[in-house]
Amino acid sequence: MADKFVGERNLRFMLYEVLDVESFSKYPYYGDHSREIYDIMLDTALKMSREMLYPCLTEMDKNPPELVSGRVKVHPTVSKILSECGEGGWIGASARVDLGGQQLPHLIVSACHFIMASANYSGSVYPVLSSGAAHLIESFGSQDLIETYIPLMFSGKWQGTMALTEPQAGSSLTDITTQAVFTEEGYYLIRGQKIFISAGDHDGAENIVHLMLARIKGAPQGVKGISLFVVPKKRIGEDGELESNDVTTVG
Numbered sequence: 001m002a003d004k005f006v007g008e009r010n011l012r013f014m015l016y017e018v019l020d021v022e023s024f025s026k027y028p029y030y031g032d033h034s035r036e037i038y039d040i041m042l043d044t045a046l047k048m049s050r051e052m053l054y055p056c057l058t059e060m061d062k063n064p065p066e067l068v069s070g071r072v073k074v075h076p077t078v079s080k081i082l083s084e085c086g087e088g089g090w091i092g093a094s095a096r097v098d099l100g101g102q103q104l105p106h107l108i109v110s111a112c113h114f115i116m117a118s119a120n121y122s123g124s125v126y127p128v129l130s131s132g133a134a135h136l137i138e139s140f141g142s143q144d145l146i147e148t149y150i151p152l153m154f155s156g157k158w159q160g161t162m163a164l165t166e167p168q169a170g171s172s173l174t175d176i177t178t179q180a181v182f183t184e185e186g187y188y189l190i191r192g193q194k195i196f197i198s199a200g201d202h203d204g205a206e207n208i209v210h211l212m213l214a215r216i217k218g219a220p221q222g223v224k225g226i227s228l229f230v231v232p233k234k235r236i237g238e239d240g241e242l243e244s245n246d247v248t249t250v251g
Helices: 008-018 021-026 035-062 077-087 106-119 121-140 143-154
Strands: 066-068 071-073 158-163 179-182 188-191 207-216 226-232 234-236 242-244
Touching: 008 021, 008 035, 008 106, 021 035, 021 106, 035 077, 035 106, 035 121, 077 121, 106 121, 121 143, 121 158, 121 207, 121 226, 143 158, 143 207, 143 226, 188 207, 188 226
Parallel strands: 158 207, 179 207
Antiparallel strands: 066 071, 179 188, 207 226, 234 242
8 A cells, every 4th residue: 555645745736826725814714824824734634644544544444333232333543533633623623713713714624634534534534524513503503502512523522413314215305204393391302213324423422413304393394394403412411411312323
């Protein structure tokens, strides 16, 4: 297996000469950044890829996830990847500063993700999935949801997912049957089955936060009747400790 997994010269040429990522700094949102910062990001992504992601590529491939006693066990490096990406600010890199992000251009963040994916795609996707799920909560969630979930997802302690597909509803998501029933306590009770959920359960994170498609009881058929819910594998109990939320992995 070749040691080289990404063309650095080509990547920097595309970023600086073709796409002119330096011009982003003229916008207030990205005003604190410069080519120097972008180079540091790229160099760090390369270092993490060479030292952490690439060395375990073959081993992760030979030792796939396993379902053991109702819990998915993954390669130990997954926990390390999430932890280091959380500590390094990678998961929330493009998010607003007030949310714990760095307000970096998506172009640079995507380039760094490309480097990591080239070294070890399977290992690289765990933090990226959390980034996407957290961004949805940031964009459409209540302040309570934002404060409860985003910091822990950005830290790498909690994993984010998108729970869409069902056995009878593959690409036809309007056919989902998972149902949400509103309660007087202000939350929804959700019942249904989801399949093919990337990072849908694993022991590399303390908790799994699903952004789950479901239909509120009584809602119309079709796209307009579908809503998105935050469904954690473990919910925060009255004592502040995590407790089961009746989310079970069966296969």
